[in-house]
Amino acid sequence: MITKSVTLKECVRLIGGTLVRGNPGRVLYSANRGSYRSLTSNQVYFIDTHQSVEKQLAALRNHPVAAVVLPSDVPGSHIPERTAIIRVRSVTDAYWRLASWNWKQATPKHVVGITGSAGKSTTTEMVYAVLKQRARVVHTRGNLNTFTFLPTYLLRLNPGDPILLLEMGMKSLNNIARQCRVVRPNVGVVTNVGEAHAGSLGGLDTVVKAKQELVDGMRPGGILYLNADCARSRQLSTRRFYGTVRTFGIQNSADIRGENIRYGTHGMSFDVRIRNEKFPCVIPHWGNHNVLNALAAIGICLSLGYSKKEIQNGLARSRPPRMRLQLIRAKSGKLLINDAWNANPSAMKAGLTVLKNIAIGTKRIPIAVLGDMMELGRYTYTGHRDVGVHTANQSLSLLVTYGSNSREIGRTAISQGMDPKRVIHYSNRAELIRFLKYAPQNSVIYFKGSRKLKMEKIVDDLARLPARG
Incomplete structure (x- = not known):
């Protein structure tokens, strides 16, 4: 979705394109890049040349009123006649321009950034299970968690959406930093710093640098959660972070601590201790590492003003991402x-x-x-x-x-x-x-x-x- 409907003429202006054909007054309600299976009428559709152009063009025949952003190397004669055509120099740049415009229209109050070598998806799912009890939440789906996919989530935001929940992954240095330069999280979590991507990044020290990008990219006055049980997380520097740092853990002293951890038939049960308070939680996930993920999620949700009851209910209903235990x-x-x-x-x-x-x-x-x-x-x-x-x-x-x-x-x-x-x-x-x-x-x-x-x-x-x- 895009924040509000725009005419074809306005869309052309926003993305810096040229209208080849189509009614300038046609109204568009959503944007789509390359997901031809979810193509609907009244969309501005960005053809992704990394996918089968033939399949994308075939899908357009079923939705002839959708607008198409067309790179110059795709012949316009192949596009169904009733489909509007906009030519652009770069599909990626055009897509980002529309996403940036939408972001400025609907910037939510809170942006949550979750990164780490393991547990990102599970923690994101746990947080989403809690947050969705109150309001619509735009959040990362599947493993589409790098800078390349950020515009997709920016385009899904509507006015009044209070929270953007992002799992921040990377394949190289500067990927998380680029995401943060756009959205500037005010609540952040580094689940852990481990061996994932150590080979492609060139070593464990570089993995630390990659996760450091979230710490350095957060808004002043934000809240950052770090894993007290992860030795490499202690290598992260908070020197340039002007906010509140809190910790979660099981083995070591932490602001949010898991105690009395038990395996059950359908998952884990444990107590959460925050200062002198203690309350029970149950998660349909297995392993102490998932208790740590839950503690990180609890910290995020408390920072966003959710009650313990809401957190307990949401965590109990969360589900493991596909192919994760x-x-x-x-x-x-x-x-x-x-x-x-x-x-x-x-x-x-x-x-x-x-x-x-x-x-x-x-x-x-x-x-x-x-x-x-x-x-x-x-x-x-x-x-x-x-x-x-x-x-x-x-x-x-x-x-x-x-x-x-x-x-x-x-x-x-x-x-x-x-x-x-x-x-x-x-x-x-x-x-x-x-x-x-x-x-x-x-x-x-x-x-x-x-x-x-x-x-x-x-x-x-x-x-x-x-x-x-």
Whole structure:
């Protein structure tokens, strides 16, 4: 959506284009870049040349009144006759111009920025589950969390929207800084600083610098939450931050502290202590790392004026993002834990701890299927060995490694005392699925690996397999 309706003539002016054809008085109500499946009438549609132009043009035939922003290398003759055409020099620049205009019309009172090496999506989902109880909230969806996608959220804002909730991801330095220069968060969280993207960024010190961009990019007078249990988070400098710094944690002293943490049938329960006050919370997520995410979310929501009751209700209704410790009951009776979105050593170790506790609680046989971690750079060998050491102490019935670098997890686990008969490696997906088909019916199987491995396909295939006859 865009803040208010604009005429085609006004839209052309705002984006710096040239009207090739169309009624200048036609009214447009929303904007869309490249999402041809969600194309509707009365949209200004920005053709994305990184996608199939043919499919986008075909979709336009079903919505001939939509306006199109057209790069010069797409022939206008291919556009349906009733569709207006605007030519621009750069689709990206035009899209940003419209988004910036909309941002100025509807700047919300609060901008929440959430970053970190792990837990960004889960924390964002937890915060959204609380905030949406009161009002419409524009928030990051899926993994569309870099500077490239920021205009999409700016264009969804309407007048009166009180909060813009952004998960701030990055693939390189300066990405979070660029986002902050546009929106300037007044509430921020760094969930942790870990190994994610250490390879592409050139090392852990650079990861710290990347997360520092949120700290330095916040509004004066804002509130920043940092993880008291994360050693690398203590490397973040608040010297240039002119606001309030608060901490959350479990192990160390913190402003918001989790206590009495318990695994349950449907998630975690714990007490939240803030100074001398204490109140209980339940989340349908597993693991102490998700309790930390919840503590960060609690801090954000309290800063925005939400009550403890609203926070308790919202957190209890939050749901894990897809492929983040999702529990799936297979047709065969096996319990599958799909944690296959991505992988780094810290996240993999946290997931293995969850597997161990769920196996104990459900009296199931624990099996781990661990794939390569691909974005560690020079930490690749060390990272896989680190996971191997941790794995050896998780009382696994079986460790299955998948890929190439993951072999080091198995080798290290064996060197740390794990029975070699309980460690196996596969490089072929079909062979791995055939092997897991014969895992005990009362097993719980955990899946974790880098995005490129697409281990969720293994989970999906295994979930559909019936019990052995």
